[in-house]
Amino acid sequence: xxxxxxxxxxxxxxxxxxxxxxxxxxxxxxxxxxxxxxxxxxxxxxxxxxxxxxxxxxxxxxxxxxxxxxxxxxxxxxxxxxxxxxxxxxxxxxxxxxxxxxxxxxxxxxxxxxxxxxxxxxxxxxxxxxxxxxxxxxxxxxxxxxxxxxxxxxxxxxxxxxxxxxxxxxxxxxxxxxxxxxxxxxxxxxxxxxxxxxxxxxxxxxxxxxxxxxxxxxxxxxxxxxxxxxxxxxxxxxxxxxxxxxxxxxxxxxxxxxxxxxxxxxxxxxxxxxxxxxxxxxxxxxxxxxxxxxxxxxxxxxxxxxxxxxxxxxxxxxxxxxxxxxxxxxxxxxxxxxxxxxxxxxxxxxxxxxxxxxxxxxxxxxxxxxxxxxxxxxxxxxxxxxxxxxxxxxxxxxxxxxxxxxxxxxxxxxxxxxxxxxxxxxxxxxxxxxxxxxxxxxxxxxxxxxxxxxxxxxxxxxxxxxxxxxxxxxxxxxxxxxxxxxxxxxxxxxxxx
Numbered sequence: 411x412x413x414x415x416x417x418x419x420x421x422x423x424x425x426x427x428x429x430x431x432x433x434x435x436x437x438x439x440x441x442x443x444x445x446x447x448x449x450x451x452x453x454x455x456x457x458x459x460x461x462x463x464x465x466x467x468x469x470x471x472x473x474x475x476x477x478x479x480x481x482x483x484x485x486x487x488x489x490x491x492x493x494x495x496x497x498x499x500x501x502x503x504x505x506x507x508x509x510x511x512x513x514x515x516x517x518x519x520x521x522x523x524x525x526x527x528x529x530x531x532x533x534x535x536x537x538x539x540x541x542x543x544x545x546x547x548x549x550x551x552x553x554x555x556x557x558x559x560x561x562x563x564x565x566x567x568x569x570x571x572x573x574x575x576x577x578x579x580x581x582x583x584x585x586x587x588x589x590x591x592x593x594x595x596x597x598x599x600x601x602x603x604x605x606x607x608x609x610x611x612x613x614x615x616x617x618x619x620x621x622x623x624x625x626x627x628x629x630x631x632x633x634x635x636x637x638x639x640x641x642x643x644x645x646x647x648x649x650x651x652x653x654x655x656x657x658x659x660x661x662x663x664x665x666x667x668x669x670x671x672x673x674x675x676x677x678x679x680x681x682x683x684x685x686x687x688x689x690x691x692x693x694x695x696x697x698x699x700x701x702x703x704x705x706x707x708x709x710x711x712x713x714x715x716x717x718x719x720x721x722x723x724x725x726x727x728x729x730x731x732x733x734x735x736x737x738x739x740x741x742x743x744x745x746x747x748x749x750x751x752x753x754x755x756x757x758x759x760x761x762x763x764x765x766x767x768x769x770x771x772x773x774x775x776x777x778x779x780x781x782x783x784x785x786x787x788x789x790x791x792x793x794x795x796x797x798x799x800x801x802x803x804x805x806x807x808x809x810x811x812x813x814x815x816x817x818x819x820x821x822x823x824x825x826x827x828x829x830x831x832x833x834x835x836x837x838x839x840x841x842x843x844x845x846x847x848x849x850x851x852x853x854x855x856x857x858x859x860x861x862x863x864x865x866x867x868x869x870x871x872x873x874x875x876x877x878x879x880x881x882x883x884x885x886x887x888x889x890x891x892x893x894x895x896x897x898x899x900x901x902x903x904x905x906x907x
Contacts, residue, residue: 468611471579477571480578481553487597494627494651498592499599503632505584506603509610513543515617515633516744519625519663520642522793523676523737526729527642530768531741532618536560537764538745538756543609543617545630547598550771550787550900557605559612569608577604577611598622602629624652626665637752639666639696640744641675642737644683645792646826660686669694672747676740677703699747701739708735713776713784713804723758726766730774733796741765772899774800777906781814782889785903787896791826794833797893805889806837811868813839814888818879819861820844820898823852828860834893836866842879843871846898880905
């Protein structure tokens, strides 16, 4: 293994002075056939009529859907299901000028931690002075969470309702025009194209793009030359699509690695997955960087986050859990790679200050301090194992439940429910099962039966509807954890705060 594969790129010893220098990016071509940055053309609709006008430096469709109509249209595309492959997204992006080619992107894949890592990296780059596009999925509270812009000194800004409706109205006729030849565009493909278009139109300096599922055939994998590819923790999930071993899943995730482009992965990957990552980097001649765990010192941890030192730098990890320390260092290592291999001007202190400002709902989110009320979207054995680590240290030391402790859990039927529930069931005095708001949800009564069969599970396992469960969680006098699904998190969070 090369030195680059064994060690992270280290922080600079002498930090650059002055303001951040923004990276050069290609000029965004206006949508249309055979366009170039030097000869932009106004896009036309598939019927030949003008599709848009340009007003005040932005595109305006001939007709604009309302925000409600936009969401209805986007969600209607879910009926076409999940169709791995890049033909449709490439065709759609080609019709609108390939906006992704005008962007400088960091591409992030993984089973767990990719949303947190992407958010910390985006906030850190904004702290360093860049305007950053952030594309993540799924959303928890508001659909617009999926497409955000992060700027220096400002909180992340979701795409506005007006811009979402306007951009979707521009893209819709193109999406519909390719259906006969390539098949119907899926919901994720449409949103991905919309995000690329929005970021290019806005002129972001750099984008952090999270994959939806896998990597090799994911709709985001149209990025030709990423600034850096990031692979977060790999575990067993979506085994019916990605494969039933860590090696197969890792192979799909490594599909985002491009020839000669640097790669970052977290420390502590399972050997089976790490071997695949290393082989993929070798095959693509891509330098690999891994955070140096030996230079990490954990100072303190609580339910709001962790204080650490890394190469002597003090950092406040803004999310709770040991795994978030790893995600933080993965984001930090990606920043070192962008600085040293892509010559981006990134000042350590500015990046760290931005990273520390990151926030996300439902990532071991502490909604109440006393007694603790935690909301977490973990939905597979690997994710719930990381939640269990936090629970064991702060709520059930030694695996013995604290008095009055309560778990509210709801899961989707297509997840490893037995493996997941077994990770946390024995840590609570009482468990309430619920049915998340999803057609893929497992019924609360069926989940309760599965949990009762878990060794060490409490006697009190009760199915309830979500509203009743939320009321129980709010009034509970002991520590409470709500977990099992991001769909559940989205539904129950407003009832808990």
